[in-house]
Amino acid sequence: MQADVTILGGGPVGATLALLLARATSRPERIVLCRPRRPAVVSADTTADPRSMALNHGSRVLLASLGAWPAGGADILHVHVSQKGRLGRTHISHADFGVPALGTVVPYPGIVEALDAALALSGITIRAGEPAAILRQEGDAAVVGQDGQEWTTRACVHAEGGTFDHQARNDLHRDYGQHAVLAIVRASRPRPGWAWERFTTEGPLALLPYPAGPAHDTGRYALVWCCRPGHAERLAALDDGAFADALGRTFGTRLGGFAAAGPRHRYPLGINLRRHVVDGATVAIGNAAQTLHPVAGQGMNLGLRDAARLAESLAPLLRDPSARAAPLLSAYARARGADRWLTSGLTDFMPRIFATGLAPVEHACGLALLGLDVSRTLRGPLARQLMEGLRA
DSSP: OEEEEEEEOOSHHHHHHHHHHHHTOSOGGGEEEEEEOOOSSOOOOTTTOOOEEEEEHHHHHHHHHTTOOOSSOEEEOEEEEEETTSSOEEEEEGGGGTOSOSEEEEEHHHHHHHHHHHHHTTOOEEEEESOOEEEEEETTEEEEEETTEEEEEEEEEEOSOOOOOTTSTTEEEEEEEEEEEEEEEEESSOOTTEEEEEEETTEEEEEEEOOOBGGGBOSEEEEEEEEOHHHHHHHHHSOHHHHHHHHHHHHOSTTOOEEEOSOOEEEEEEEEEESOOEETTEEEOGGGTEEOOSGGGOHHHHHHHHHHHHHHHHHHHHHOTTOOHHHHHHHHHHHHHHHHHHHHHHHHHHHHHTTSOOHHHHHHHHHHHHHHHHOHHHHHHHHHHHHHOOOO
């Protein structure tokens, strides 16, 4: 078998890239998507996978164009940003930017299910099994292996996960000394369409509107509570009532009281950024190229922008049998550099600057939030970056 493009990793970023490439060729079977073997039916049960993704406006437009926009998401119409114990806040509204929503919160399994449905109609070659790997590069192509079989591919894309060399100068790694506690909670006085980002001295706490559950169970929020590892461990061990009380003390009373609406999960947080994403006929995108702090929910949105730009860059390869992948991938890396570094820089800076514990810095952050709130000129570029990113 010979492929034009092989994609390693069947998550949302890899699946989106495959669908975009399939639109650009008359031979979609020469696009190979390798992913781990999994059940034929993906469950939307957040107990199995608690992740909730805040897909921004640009991601919604992209997935909808592929017929892969998941149904039943909860739109974010307003974002309220503040810091605990200090003055200053910022309010960002969809009406300020002429978009129907700033973003939409969708459970991760729902995104996978929508993309799987589109893939089933695409003609793409899907190989499910043990993780595939690049065995070697030969000339202008790469040789990929999976489950004892090998094939040659003109371009190979790492699209999920990543192995980062934390000792190498070429990769950036930082441990934030924070863990994220993920949970679904219910508020007694919910505000539909509002998302909240509240910075504390331990890290940011986000509450995102969550899709209604069975029997129109409304008033639910996806919680991402970033704090010191010991604190996160204690929060995860609390009973539901004590956890809800702790959340109320940290967030405040804007949404009334809280009640737990599901199990809690805990993850360590760090940034991993691959400085050089291209090696000959191979390229890394999405989580294989960068993993970010969850503040502002930019990780998957950045990965989807990677996929969109890479599909444009590889289109000539699909049209011309003599085209070489290496120069096309190098052009891709140059085009994506500004967006990758700006987005990773913002998500690296925000959780650290608000968590210094230094009063002068905290007051300066409060003034910055106030300045963003009163000036649309200042607020606009930040909001546009979070909604759409830099799309070169």
